[in-house]
Amino acid sequence: MMKVTVIDYKAGNLTSVLKALQHLGAEPVVTDSDLSLIERAERIVLPGVGHFAATERLDSTGMTGAIRDAVKRGVPFLGICVGMQWLYAGSTEAPEQAGLSFFDERCSRFPEGGEKVPHVGWNSLEVKGLPRLFSGVRDGEYVYFTHSYRAPVSEDTSAKANYIEPFAAAVERGNVMGVQFHPEKSGEAGLKILRSFLEWRC
Secondary structure: OOEEEEEOOOOOOHHHHHHHHHHOOOEEEEEOOOHHHHHOOOOEEEOOOOOHHHHHHHHHOOHHHHHHHHHHOOOOEEEEOHHHHOOOOEEOOOOOOEOOOOOOOEEEEOOOOOOOOOEEEEEEOEEOOOOHHHOOOOOOOEEEEEEOEEEOOOOOEEEEEEEOEEEEEEEEEOOEEEEOOOHHHOHHHHHHHHHHHHOOOO
């Protein structure tokens, strides 16, 4: 059974993520500060909801450095929602709090307009190319979002969605992946995405 190290920074909704991983046959191991679990990790998942400022705990516990080292070793990493946003340089939601800077861009709030912010509910994906994380997921598939901040579309975007304007729904570069939506709440499509992550081979 594959072990998946799930990072708890006291802001993520872990329960549904853990249940989804267990449903797919993985053995999730949760850590909120034990760096040795990150150092030995086969897979790492960083769930997230809430305010970007909460990611400061990753810095204060030393988990940021441990995750950065794991990524350099080639350990597959998946960030979910705020966990994906943390992969960027930062977010205007908490300008003083740095992200991992794996991607150079910054996340920002949806502009106020005709649609309500936050963006909550089901929305369709436009999958770009043949990203491995989306194996078996059809273009136009619907997944579940809940967020006010988003990443810009860039060359690392593996799927985009549109709400007020186009934004990055998923990113993928090497062994690092992120999804703005919640795969654990996205039905069969979400389970396919999590299964692809568990089967990922660099």
